Amino acid sequence: MKLTTRFLSTVFLAIGCGCTTLFPAAVNIGDSEQDLIAKRGQPAHRYKDGGDQLLEYPLGPWGQKTYMARVGPDGKLISFEQVLTNQKFASIKVGESTKEDVLRTVGAPVETSYLSLTDLEVWSYPYKESGVWNSVMHVHFDKAGIVRKMLNGPDLRFDPDRRFPFGGL
Structure with missing residues (x-):
């Protein structure tokens, strides 16, 4: 019985850890760049667009989604969209x-x-x-x-x- 409980605990822990990557934390307009990086990790690329910074977040093994975060000169998130x-x-x-x-x-x-x-x-x-x-x-x-x-x-x-x-x- 102990072995089954330990096995199930391990399975649920693995599923729980997997969910954080499958369903990353939501980002909100107005979040700071530091909050964005804390929620989504380091971007794959950064681009300058006038006074704004664009942070690129490609997603998924098939590469079918890429999210672009636009951060204003004040360091706050202006937009976050699938491009x-x-x-x-x-x-x-x-x-x-x-x-x-x-x-x-x-x-x-x-x-x-x-x-x-x-x-x-x-x-x-x-x-x-x-x-x-x-x-x-x-x-x-x-x-x-x-x-x-x-x-x-x-x-x-x-x-x-x-x-x-x-x-x-």
């Missing part, structure tokens, strides 16, 4: 936006590649298109770092018809 969305991607202007603009809008890419025939660098962002479909947005940059095109399509990691969905043989 891998149709609306945010639509705000990136082809022929105008730069790599820095894209980083401040949707954060760092999950993957980068280079297309030698078109001489374009591609940044790829897995996301839930319209909050439903497993998709990837590909942002193409020329040598000057200007967005030249954007293409989205299905995230093949989730395609049940692919024989080797994760690149293995």
